[in-house]
Amino acid sequence: MTTVEHVQPGHQTAEMTARAGRPARPRRRRRGLLTTIVWYLLLLALAAVVLYPLVWLFFATLKPSSEFGRNSGLLPWEPTLDNYARVWDGIAGIPLWRYGLNSLIVASLAVVGTLGSSALAGYAFARVAFKGSKILFAAMIGTLLLPFHVIIIPQYIIFNQLDLLDTYVPLLIGKFLGTEAFFVFLMVQFIRNIPRELDEAARIDGAGHPRIFWSIVVPLLRPALVTGGIFSFIWTWNDFLGPLIYLTSPENYTLPIALRLYNDTTSTSDYGATVAASLLSLIPVLLFFLIFQRMLIRGVATQGLKG
Amino acid sequence: MAVSLYLAFTRYDIFNPPEWVGFGNFVRMFTDDPVFLRSAQVTLEYVLLGTPVKLAAALAVALLLNSITRGSGFFRSAFYTPSLIGASVSVAIVWRAMFAGDGPVDSSLQVLGVELGGWVGDVDLAIPMMIILVVWQFGAPMVIFLAGLKQVPTELYEAAQVDGAGPVHRFWKVTVPMLSPVIFFNLLLETIHAFQVFGSAFIISNGSGAPGGRLNFITLYMYKRGFADMQMGYAAAIAWVVLVVVAIIAAIMFRTARSWVYYAGDNR
Secondary structure, three states: OHHHHOOOHHHHHHHHHHHOOOOOOHHHHHOOHHHHHHHHHHHHHHHHHHHHHHHHHHHHOOOOHHHOOOOOOOOOOOOOOHHHHHHHHOEOOEOHHHHHHHHHHHHHHHHHHHHHHHHHHHHHHHHOOOOOHHHHHHHHHHHHHOOOHHHHHHHHHHHHHOOOOOOOHHHHHHHHOOOOHHHHHHHHHHHHOOOHHHHHHHHHOOOOHHHHHHHHHHHHOHHHHHHHHHHHHHHHHHOOHHHHHHOOOHHHOOHHHHHHHHHOOOOOOOHHHHHHHHHHHHHHHHHHHHHHHHHHHHHHHHHOOOO | OHHHHHHOOEEOOOOOOOEEOOOHHHHHHHHOOHHHHHHHHHHHHHHHHHHHHHHHHHHHHHHHHHOOOOOHHHHHHHHHHHHHHOOOHHHHHHHHHHOOOOOHHHHHHHHOOOOOOOOOOOOOOHHHHHHHHHHHOOHHHHHHHHHHHHHOOHHHHHHHHHOOOOHHHHHHHHHHHHHHHHHHHHHHHHHHHHHOOOHHHHHHOOOOOOOOOOOOOHHHHHHHHHHHOOOHHHHHHHHHHHHHHHHHHHHHHHHHHHHHOOOOOOOO
């Protein structure tokens, strides 16, 4: 409590208004050029450390098999594209593009499901007054705090009984039913900021909930839909546990599970192909990030989404 | 969830109907399963060490970024990248290679005269390696901190400066209290997140949790019990213990939050 009292807003308001007329930020100008240079050097060094694993991965894919275990340096001694050629041949008799396609199908359907269901649920929470909505909303926020452990086992048993193992249904059904609280929360927050007057005007014109949702809320919701869609895609793309549990036949595998095959040291593992395939599977995520980074980061900052 | 709770009190292998065993699973966990206890221990170590370090890094870098004027966009993106890919299998593979016996990390340390002989198979170094992996993903909480820092009125800093407060004093008396809701939010989320570590430990240890069970995090152990040994009832019981532990930690955080989280009445 003691630390807090120093910044009680009440104590400061007089001072704040008194200072409002002054030019902003004398604090920043006073700092020396030297400090600034040190700051930037520090940040650059940190960025180099943070990005090093990715750069290392990139160059590792160009190392011929003979160099693995001997050359731990960054640059390959004799750069080659052999690894990529072998990746193309694939593993378990299935070419890599097939796994990529599986991942793409699952992730794209996940995006459609997540956006559709979470926008609808978000609209319901933000705009429709229904019985128990407060309790339901609290319960939904509560699931944000739940570790996923608790539900995977009963879920698995249910899908086993429904004979849906080794299909994409278990991976996707939750997304279509709006069970991912993060996305519902994102939509609720966004819809709450849409002025209610718009709804009311539409209602006077005779529009019901479906029409208000579709013609007013959805178009205005676009930024949230884009952010949510990108996150949904990336998370599904990276997901490991779900496919590991539910997919049993190699031709249904998504990329992460296929990568595990490459990486399996008990079989004859091809190191070069493993790293090359790893890099290839990161490319969609990195591309998404490069294109939408501004939006993604803003999404994180305002909604507290995790990467 | 109800199914899960019911299963926790049964012995169930999918093929035969569940058999009621009362508290048998829980008793076995704490009295007759050293692997479980070990796995709980490494998980707690990982959560209790990794989360604070990650948040401290996130806050430190956020402060740095907040005090520069140009190029912060580039740095923000660079630091955020790991958060997007950190949980992926690809990164786990890279991590294993980098921290392997003759990998880049080891060779660089050798130059400095430190001989470690690989982190992946080392009982003492396996968890630090995982912690480095999670701290590497400091970008997501950092972005949230940055957004929080932007909300702190500069007038408060000026006022503190007029009162003769140095940078350290300003940090503790202005930044931390004003940022406390964000710190709390990040702390809660990162803790829960850390309990769920699975994919990277699975890949790095080849699904075994080796060396010496040091990477046998609780989710990995639960997976092995449930899906490899088909002890679904036991795995469900483990899941409930994890849930209760997380709930207790969250409750403690919410309880203590009252004394250190400061909500500015006017902008929230």
